[in-house]
Amino acid sequence: MTRHIQEGEIMFRGTTILAIKKDSQLAIAGDGQVTMGQVVVKESAKKIRKIYDNRVVVGFAGSVADALTLFDKFEKRLNEARGNIEKASVNLVKEWRTDKILRRLEALLIVGNKEHLYLISGTGEIIEPDDGIVAIGSGAYYALAAARALSKFTNLSVKDIAFESLKIASGICIYTNDNILVEEI
Numbered sequence: 810m811t812r813h814i815q816e817g818e819i820m821f822r823g824t825t826i827l828a829i830k831k832d833s834q835l836a837i838a839g840d841g842q843v844t845m846g847q848v849v850v851k852e853s854a855k856k857i858r859k860i861y862d863n864r865v866v867v868g869f870a871g872s873v874a875d876a877l878t879l880f881d882k883f884e885k886r887l888n889e890a891r892g893n894i895e896k897a898s899v900n901l902v903k904e905w906r907t908d909k910i911l912r913r914l915e916a917l918l919i920v921g922n923k924e925h926l927y928l929i930s931g932t933g934e935i936i937e938p939d940d941g942i943v944a945i946g947s948g949a950y951y952a953l954a955a956a957r958a959l960s961k962f963t964n965l966s967v968k969d970i971a972f973e974s975l976k977i978a979s980g981i982c983i984y985t986n987d988n989i990l991v992e993e994i
Contacts, residue, residue: 824950824983825978826868828919829956829967830926830941833993834993837866837919838947838971840979841988843873849986857992860884861892864922866992870915870946879905883929894920898927898935905931923994946958948975948982954987968993 839856857868867875891897955974
């Protein structure tokens with residue numbers, strides 16, 4: 810997620826998160842790169858996690874502190890909703906939009922389980938992709954295009970499609986590296 814910066818402000822950027830859900834299989838892949846300005850400051854950040862007894866996977870992009878804050882809030886909401894990711898997502902977005910501090914957070918989340926896959930934004934959007942493929946971050950468009958092509962024209966597993974799509978994005982987007990982690994449920 811890119812934002813305008815004021816003179817002298819350093820911005821952390823760079824990640825690509827891709828999720829693909831087909832039937833009851835879900836895979837989310839994320840790269841490990843974090844950049845500050847034009848410098849890579851970390852190559853092995855973990856931006857996807859399994860939660861709720863390994864039944865839900867979450868990936869995040871944007872400002873690192875903001876993304877981790879939202880991840881924690883989502884996990885709390887998920888526990889309150891007893892694993893219902895629809896309810897947890899709606900409750901998170903309500904809180905995100907109405908809380909004066911949370912409203913300023915600049916991050917996006919992808920959350921999914923075997924039944925649902927959502928992109929959640931601070932503008933109040935909860936989007937369930939029509940084709941079961943969604944991506945966020947600086948290399949999102951590259952990874953999304955690759956995943957759609959691989960999904961349509963190959964018989965690869967969702968895990969392999971997620972990995973290969975991130976690999977393709979890492980060869981195009983300078984803010985995405987090939988240190989790829991894939992979580993599957």
